[in-house]
Amino acid sequence: MKTQNTCIKVAPHNAIKAFPTPATASIPAALENFDALPGAANVRLPVVAALFACSPATVWRRVKKGTLPAPRKLSEGVTAWRVAELRKALSGEAWQ
Numbered sequence: 001m002k003t004q005n006t007c008i009k010v011a012p013h014n015a016i017k018a019f020p021t022p023a024t025a026s027i028p029a030a031l032e033n034f035d036a037l038p039g040a041a042n043v044r045l046p047v048v049a050a051l052f053a054c055s056p057a058t059v060w061r062r063v064k065k066g067t068l069p070a071p072r073k074l075s076e077g078v079t080a081w082r083v084a085e086l087r088k089a090l091s092g093e094a095w096q
Contacts, residue, residue, distance in 0.1 A: 039084030042074065048081050051090065069095045 030037065030047045037043070049056050052068070062068040069085035088095040 037083045041083045042080035043083060044080050051086060
């Protein structure tokens with residue numbers, strides 16, 4: 001049985017759209033303004049993953065292990081972390 005090697009061809013003028021560089025990749029607004037957010041603000045998983053430079057799966061592993069604060073369930077399908085707790089975790093303080 002032969003396997004077919006498939007390759008995506010991208011025209012040069014579409015290369016930037018197909019392969020975003022760090023300059024064109026989007027940064028969540030909450031991450032850009034994290035220092036200006038009040039401690040009572042909530043941020044979602046992509047911001048937490050970016051803050052701790054890890055994948056979303058690693059965020060959940062660290063929460064389960066107790067090395068990151070647990071998120072709050074704001075509604076069905078909406079989970080978020082308090083900014084004040086994340087700041088304490090980033091500085092090495094106890095957040096509980």
